[in-house]
Amino acid sequence: MTRTIIINTTGSLHRALRLGLYLFGLMGVATVGFFAWQSFYPVSAATGWSIQTVHSDVPKAASLMPLPDGSLMISQELNDAKGSIVRIHPDGRREVVVGSLSKPDGMFATHGGWVFSQETGNAPVSFLKDGVVTDLFRGENVQGLWVEGDDLYAIEDRKDNGRLLRYRWSDQSLTVLRDQLHEGESITRCTDGRMLYTEKKKGVIRELTSDGSDPVVLTGLNKPTFLMCDERGLWVNEDSTHRARLLLIDKHGQQQTILSFLKAPQSIVRTGDGTYLLAEGGRNRVLKLVRKSLAMASDDAQH
Template sequence: MATLWRSALLVLVALLLAALGFLAWQRFWPAQAAPGWRYAVAHADIAKASALAWQGDALLTAEELKDGKGRLLRIDAQGRRSVLSAGLYKPDGLVPYQEGFAYSQEGGTHPIRWFDATGSRDLFIGINAQGLWAEGKRLYAVEDRKGEGRLLRYDAADGSLTVLRDHLDEAESFTRCPDGSAFYTEKSRGLVRQLSDDGRDPPALSDLREPSFLLCDHRGLWISEDSTHRARLLLWDRQSAPRAILTFLRAPQALLPRGDGYLLAEGGRNRIIALEPR
């Protein structure tokens, strides 16, 4: 009997060590770049790094913290940091708009705000508003809500707000491609949908791991997966299956073009990484 107990205890210890090893592997295994790509840390110690935008040669980013602890930061070309705005509730979307910038707050019911060097003002109210996309006088926003999310369009020409889609399930991002086609995510369903004139919006991609941020450029459609462990940055050429450009990420967020490469906010590791083709 004693031998059986010892054997059972050894098995239990082995299982526990294996589980702890698996969790440690998920947490600490470094990000991996696909062949033809490389990455390096561009900026560290940015808590829950989320949004990214250029202001000339300076980088604007957001710390997506809850309970009024979120901030918008400016990092100049020499790496010096300054706080643009504090006391925010999970700032997430950030885009150039109307000769200034617009930003959203995902942590509750808050205005999408606009600011420039002279001041700021509210544009419209969103509920858990996340991704933003600007086209001329029009500003698109999506709401990260379970079954009640909306795709909104604000027009600065007349101040109107139009609900383009509703009853979305954790929509997090909207983007438009150079050919005019537009896409948005439904994170909890693992979908990227293509916006269609008839309102049906068929899935363009499915079975993804919590798809979040979208960016479309000459290379194709980029998708970051807002998963705590083993997340990916995918590139879809809209012909074949999506290709994983970065793997073993932790909660990647916004992707921003930089020269022939990109900057990626990796919120789960509190950093911004530079991704470049080899």
């Protein structure tokens, strides 16, 4: 007698499919939760520093420029002619100074006005004075600006063929100082005389030298963007969407993380009272960074 045994695999397949879908969904929820945690986790300040939001609802805050009357110029780095340069007055009132810009980024006070860039293809670097905008020269994705006397330096944020340019005010000449840069974003002069610039894609900061060697002075950084120097040392912002940092490298080369869990920070500037303002473009706001000893001294003076 022959016995036939029938194995029903349908139920097992259904159970395996349900388990797979459950695990897949669980992984999706965990992934979304992880990125949400990174986005909303509060900014953390190093010991001895405090942080607070001074201006919110500033779309894609990029460059900052404090003015003597206590107001603040901000570039809002929106694309497709939706960007603008806005002035926030001490009473909180906001005034659009220049509108219909595409990714306005770098700003620098000079010659009685301001130069500003637009980080988009073949856009002009322009000069704003007395309400009149004059185009100086054109570049591809120009971001960082720096002015010294007759020289205006501009750097292009391009993948593999970015340039470092020098414009002369006296004769309107434009010179390519460096090319084939990998996402150059910022250029600045430090208190020790060095001129430094970033290559974000390579994670490095270089020194601009007369012989063209341009040695790497810092490496291993996570998308370094804006640079600023003062008596404390070199400040470096990381243009990362998640868990970006504000770093301070002192005159002895010691690196300290001043702020953690930033989201796409852009410029940092020193104010007249010794505090710092930082544009956090990823969260559309401006932060105020204060050394706690300075804050305590201010409180004591008020009392």
